[in-house]
Amino acid sequence: MAYKNNILIAQGGGPTNVINQSLAGIMINEKKNNSNLIGSIHGVNGIVNNKFKFLNNVSQEDLKVIRNTPGAALGSTRDKPDKTYLLEIYNVLKKKNISKFYYIGGNDSSDSLKIISNFAKAKKYNLQCIHVPKTIDNDLVLNDHTPGFGSAAKYVAQLFSGINYDVKSLPGVYIGIVMGRHAGFLTASTSLLRNKKKDGPHLIFIPENPFELNSFLQNVKKIFLKYGRCVVAVSEGIQDKKKKLFVEKIKNTNEFDAHGNIQLSGSGILGDFLANQIKSKLNISRVRADTLGYSQRCFHGSASEVDQSEAFKIGLNAVNFSLKYKNSFSVGIKERKNFRKKYKAQYILNSLDAIAGKTKVMPRNFFDKKNFDVTKEFLDYCKPLIGNKFLETMSII
């Protein structure tokens, strides 16, 4: 069977619950073009290490299963290629006569693609570099949101909904440390399944709202006195006014780093520190901190049906756009103006230049700075993304 052209697909960065939906979307539509589908194993790393897999014979049945599997089905990588690495990639693509390179990844991937695309242009080699976004952080500019985010948001919303009732049963203070170094979208999403005013999370600390320990403690105290309990969502990326990461500040505090204790590199440092501050300074005995782990991006069964469908369609659209628009680009989801209107994703093209190296954070109207909470605007924006398959909840007390 003669194929029309050689297509390379790779997945990069932290995987998500729906990253394989995008892979499937690309594969299904490229098959219709009679393309020769090649997968690079472990992202760009596979390209420079000659690890490829032909994907033409993946059956429809298997693809269905792969779509619903968390993690990157082709493997991913944390490699951050420098110019030499990128030139090597370009040379391999050229040697393999690749005409389109789809890279499903975050911000970094679009940056890499931009440089590879420029190499090709300079050499007049006909290559389309196509960025297919994914990130649970939701921090890509010019996108309403990114595939992967909705499922992670659903997971943390479900978790905090359960935690709300758990802490209501056994009152105390609960702190959950949520992923997201620069943007607070995921931490803010812990609020999505609150029903009543008294429901937790009662306080939400995001990187966009400067963190100050005393104010944190005062607010926890206030809520604890009001409700007899306090559920707090804290982003791992909280920072002070000068944009200094709070977790770095803890590590540099003499009190906690006097002897280079190994625990300081531990995964639980931020939560443990905050919990200990509450115990010692507020004299509250029942305080628990959980550092939410990888499950935020890969929990089997918490994929949002909306996120699944969009991640798939963004893959399909990447292919459709590539046929009309012969250049390199990033496929995306159009930013909404009005969050109250019925929600429907619209797929768009962005230039790699416009996406690469930029980070989107929570817009000012999404959070209540003073009360460390989210706003109605945020809820209107975010609720449609996690789907609607949720049972109602209530307790007696």
Added chain:
Amino acid sequence: MAYKNNILIAQGGGPTNVINQSLAGIMINEKKNNSNLIGSIHGVNGIVNNKFKFLNNVSQEDLKVIRNTPGAALGSTRDKPDKTYLLEIYNVLKKKNISKFYYIGGNDSSDSLKIISNFAKAKKYNLQCIHVPKTIDNDLVLNDHTPGFGSAAKYVAQLFSGINYDVKSLPGVYIGIVMGRHAGFLTASTSLLRNKKKDGPHLIFIPENPFELNSFLQNVKKIFLKYGRCVVAVSEGIQDKKKKLFVEKIKNTNEFDAHGNIQLSGSGILGDFLANQIKSKLNISRVRADTLGYSQRCFHGSASEVDQSEAFKIGLNAVNFSLKYKNSFSVGIKERKNFRKKYKAQYILNSLDAIAGKTKVMPRNFFDKKNFDVTKEFLDYCKPLIGNKFLETMSII
């Protein structure tokens, strides 16, 4: 409306995802008896502090919602009553003319009920004390399993299924610390959604199988060399041959406790310690430890449909049994002999004496001591408990 008798219901200990199913079961069947339903708020603590709520007017619609809500709808308590406290409880029950006291709780609750029941017998006061089991640890003797366990098992199974693919995407070592101080049932359940021989968790460390650091490291190394990755499930209760908790050993090691560092009381100590050992001694760079948190017992949406149904029926049966058998007792699920037969729960009576103060651990034929894994017997035993609403999964690499 004249009620026939006064019934008190309370919930104690760590809540579960289905503890309100049992509450609903009791309420529904006691209503049929025309009983006056009184709830004690926050377990036995509400009894001695005079915090009660009449439950007669909870609507059928609300009860439906309450059943599906994690956490204890009446509130729970960590109080471990001594004899004086228990005598006080008895006196309140007598004063309130309570004829049946349902306590939904773990091992401790059955012990408390036994003593209260004995007070009543000694005073010839007619009181039935009924223990309705719940525990995610699954460590109640004379029970095939306990309500609450199936949902927690489902949660950790889903989590490790996702983690398996996540770590396959980005190879390294992953350690998940799972709840369960004495029994390894929950940690063992991380294996329930494995599909293939290569799937993680690859190593499972439970309290029943003595833990030894060097052997742990050697086994991680062996798997890592074999598969290029290693997913490990570790019970928080792992202990050495002398039954000394490993986490206590870490705390007492000079190296890590030289200055009473505050981090040592942190929630992540066991996982962080093991991760650091792997990094430094096996020279593997990508190592991550997550300490699974409260979500194991309360994640909204991960309740097992089998667990939900059984928790409800155990509540219904508690009432039915109480009418036939006029004494105090613990309701339970009959132990299976053959795990290959089609699974169906049978509800039984146990004496409080037989249950109280005893802890069940993993039977020897449930774990492979040498390979730090579970056996087929365990899988046959446990798989039916988490239900069957799972999507198939697979990756390309």
